Amino acid sequence: MLEVKGLSKSFKDLKAVKEVSLELKEGESVGLLGPNGAGKSTTIQMMSTGLIPSSGEVIYNNEDALKNPKQLRRDLGVVPQDIALYEELSAYENLLFFGRLYGLKGKALKTKIDEVLVLVGLSDRKKDRVKNYSGGMKRRINIAASLLHNPKVLIMDEPTVGIDPQSRSYILDLIKQLNKENHMTVLYTSHYMEEVEKLCDRIYIMDHGEVIASGTKQDLQNLMQEEETVWIETLEKNEAFKHALEDDQTITQVIESDQGYKVIAEKREDLLGDLFDYAKAHQMKPTALAIQTPTLEDVFLHLTGRKLRD
Amino acid sequence: MWTIFMMQWKRLLKQPFVVLTFFGLTLLFVTFLGQSQTTGKVGVQTYTNDLSDQAYTALIDELNDSDQFDFRQSDRTTVEDRIKNNRLSFAVELNDASFSFLVGQASFSQPLVREYLTEVYQEKRWLEANDLTASDLNDYIPLETTSVDTAGDSIQYQTQVVVGMTLYFVMYTVLFQMMSIAEQKTDGTWDRMMLSPVSKMKIFSGLFLYYFLIGLIQVGLSFLIFTQWIGFSFGDQYGLLLLSISLFLISIVALGLMLVSLVKTPQQLQAVIPIVATASAMLGGAFWPLEFVTQPVLLIFSRVIPIRYGIETLSDVIVRGASMSELVLSYGFLIALTVLFGAIGLFFLERKHN
Numbered sequence: 248m249l250e251v252k253g254l255s256k257s258f259k260d261l262k263a264v265k266e267v268s269l270e271l272k273e274g275e276s277v278g279l280l281g282p283n284g285a286g287k288s289t290t291i292q293m294m295s296t297g298l299i300p301s302s303g304e305v306i307y308n309n310e311d312a313l314k315n316p317k318q319l320r321r322d323l324g325v326v327p328q329d330i331a332l333y334e335e336l337s338a339y340e341n342l343l344f345f346g347r348l349y350g351l352k353g354k355a356l357k358t359k360i361d362e363v364l365v366l367v368g369l370s371d372r373k374k375d376r377v378k379n380y381s382g383g384m385k386r387r388i389n390i391a392a393s394l395l396h397n398p399k400v401l402i403m404d405e406p407t408v409g410i411d412p413q414s415r416s417y418i419l420d421l422i423k424q425l426n427k428e429n430h431m432t433v434l435y436t437s438h439y440m441e442e443v444e445k446l447c448d449r450i451y452i453m454d455h456g457e458v459i460a461s462g463t464k465q466d467l468q469n470l471m472q473e474e475e476t477v478w479i480e481t482l483e484k485n486e487a488f489k490h491a492l493e494d495d496q497t498i499t500q501v502i503e504s505d506q507g508y509k510v511i512a513e514k515r516e517d518l519l520g521d522l523f524d525y526a527k528a529h530q531m532k533p534t535a536l537a538i539q540t541p542t543l544e545d546v547f548l549h550l551t552g553r554k555l556r557d
Numbered sequence: 558m559w560t561i562f563m564m565q566w567k568r569l570l571k572q573p574f575v576v577l578t579f580f581g582l583t584l585l586f587v588t589f590l591g592q593s594q595t596t597g598k599v600g601v602q603t604y605t606n607d608l609s610d611q612a613y614t615a616l617i618d619e620l621n622d623s624d625q626f627d628f629r630q631s632d633r634t635t636v637e638d639r640i641k642n643n644r645l646s647f648a649v650e651l652n653d654a655s656f657s658f659l660v661g662q663a664s665f666s667q668p669l670v671r672e673y674l675t676e677v678y679q680e681k682r683w684l685e686a687n688d689l690t691a692s693d694l695n696d697y698i699p700l701e702t703t704s705v706d707t708a709g710d711s712i713q714y715q716t717q718v719v720v721g722m723t724l725y726f727v728m729y730t731v732l733f734q735m736m737s738i739a740e741q742k743t744d745g746t747w748d749r750m751m752l753s754p755v756s757k758m759k760i761f762s763g764l765f766l767y768y769f770l771i772g773l774i775q776v777g778l779s780f781l782i783f784t785q786w787i788g789f790s791f792g793d794q795y796g797l798l799l800l801s802i803s804l805f806l807i808s809i810v811a812l813g814l815m816l817v818s819l820v821k822t823p824q825q826l827q828a829v830i831p832i833v834a835t836a837s838a839m840l841g842g843a844f845w846p847l848e849f850v851t852q853p854v855l856l857i858f859s860r861v862i863p864i865r866y867g868i869e870t871l872s873d874v875i876v877r878g879a880s881m882s883e884l885v886l887s888y889g890f891l892i893a894l895t896v897l898f899g900a901i902g903l904f905f906l907e908r909k910h911n
């Protein structure tokens with residue numbers, strides 16, 4: 248349905264996006280996962296014809312959308328990363344304006360506004376000025392403004408950044424509903440892997456301007472077939488233990504967290520036994536030791552050697 | 558286009574302070590400066606030796622036809638006293654056939670008074686010699702007197718103040734309104750507009766029309782109020798008046814577009830606008846006549862400043878009743894500047910986006 252091929256974008260010397268290709272099939276929910284600065288927003292902007300690529304193509308329903316952006320713009324809803332609303336106006340007034348930009352008017356527009364307000368759960372606050380809203384409410388109106396014209400494709404750029412957990416789960420449910428019940432094709436961008444895991448049928452992982460992996464969650468986890476993720480739960484911190492693990496040739500990663508250590512290592516029979524031995528050797532008593540299915544976080548770590556969040 | 562246009566008004570109504578402030582400042586400054594001139598007459602104390610009360614009063618009335626002086630009746634002892642006490646620098650003795658000065662100390666205005674009186678007395682003598690009255694005189698000789706000249710100067714000055722201040726402050730209004738483009742670009746609402754199916758052309762037309770109209774309304778209202786408050790007269794060439802204002806405003810919108818395209822953040826623009834407005838007002842003759850600027854470099858610079866042509870054309874229309882053909886050159890400059898600024902603005906706005 249919507250596809251980009253070999254998309255690149257340079258800002259002066261910085262290559263923000265390098266040869267990115269991705270595709271949205273009708274009705275799909277696709278995730279674009281990557282750390283801050285990976286080039287997600289830049290990719291999305293080009294995909295939605297808001298930014299002209301240095302090279303590459305944007306194809307919508309077999310047509311070149313860069314030459315002929317009208318059709319795509321009509322069918323596309325974009326939820327920008329920042330709150331793109333007029334803060335001095337009420338939510339209702341904002342929606343009136345953005346609806347009119349899409350040619351809606353009169354009764355049809357009013358009905359549609361009421362509908363999206365119900366959808367985002369803000370009907371009772373619609374007359375308030377946006378600047379008096381909480382972060383989560385602003386985010387929701389920001390989404391509502393992109394839904395007025397019944398978009399076929401919805402592109403969202405980190406729609407849950409910096410909001411309370413309640414608003415966050417509300418938004419995630421909303422997106423799921425739009426995708427499953429309203430059959431909207433969704434591209435969801437985030438650096439929160441749990442969200443992408445929960446929402447998306449297919450996932451692209453970006454880093455340093457490049458797509459470094461793609462596929463279903465299963466496909467991505469299979470990338471780690473050769474490796475095992477082991478969770479060592481403990482409240483003690485033991486530097487010597489950690490160093491010993493890191494010095495082990497078969498162990499690729501050791502990540503320390505508040506509740507323990509996560510270890511990524513080559514798959515082998517005696518891995519757990521070896522880990523116990525390391526613990527014993529350093530007088531450390533783990534409360535639990537378990538093999539885990541790799542998360543997307545682990546996949547990212549595996550691919551880049553870095554954590555997603557920092 | 559109308560959606561965009563109407564939206565700007567709606568937003569203005571929610572935040573009218575900037576526009577109201579500059580409108581208020583226009584009124585304040587012009588009223589202040591415009592009036593200080595009308596009360597700037599030179600007071601002259603007089604007494605008489607041989608005139609009857611009636612003739613004396615009539616003469617004083619005649620003398621006070623001048624915009625420049627304010628002659629007052631007094632008597633010799635009073636003025637002598639005041640001169641002795643240094644409370645008065647000079648007084649005039651007005652007699653039937655001649656006048657003379659009673660001078661305590663040198664004064665800047667005394668020669669002006671002498672010149673004026675000489676002229677009036679000469680005229681009087683000539684009229685009496687020919688047995689005519691003043692009203693007959695108007696039919697025969699177009700009399701060029703100092704009083705007419707200075708009146709011309711003061712109209713010139715007042716026009717300078719009224720037009721200069723009005724255009725100066727309207728620059729602020731328009732440019733600060735245009736700051737919202739820079740704001741919308743940072744908050745993302747600009748992208749929302751650009752990503753809608755509405756064409757760029759229509760978006761820009763809607764915005765342009767709004768900026769133009771808000772400027773036109775401010776100038777129009779200011780001028781209207783000045784005719785009421787300080788009795789300012791704009792002549793009757795409304796067409797040329799409107800044309801001059803419009804071309805000026807269009808060039809300011811183009812200037813604004815250029816500024817918006819060159820800055821990175823609204824904060825930068827906020828800093829740049831007062832600099833640009835004030836610098837161009839100084840170099841363009843809004844604060845003082847352009848004749849005061851003698852530096853050749855600055856004079857060359859003033860050629861690319863819209864407000865210069867705005868003031869020039871409006872003053873010419875108001876003071877001299879200039880015709881279209883006299884203004885064409887200035888209009889040409891204004892249009893050229895508009896094209897230049899607009900082209901730079903659109904070029905950089907586009908380029909930044911790509």
Ligand SMILES: Nc1ncnc2c1ncn2[C@@H]1O[C@H](COP(=O)(O)OP(=O)(O)O)[C@@H](O)[C@H]1O
Pocket residue numbers: 258261263281282283284285286287288289290
């Ligand atoms: N307009 C711009 N000018 C210069 N550099 C930019 C611009 N937009 C983004 N970048 C840079 O491009 C890189 C990718 O940014 P972005 O696409 O916003 O990443 P993400 O959305 O994944 O966090 C970053 O290094 C960012 O600083």
Ligand SMILES: [Mg+2]
Pocket residue numbers: 284287288289328404405
């Ligand atoms: Mg981003």
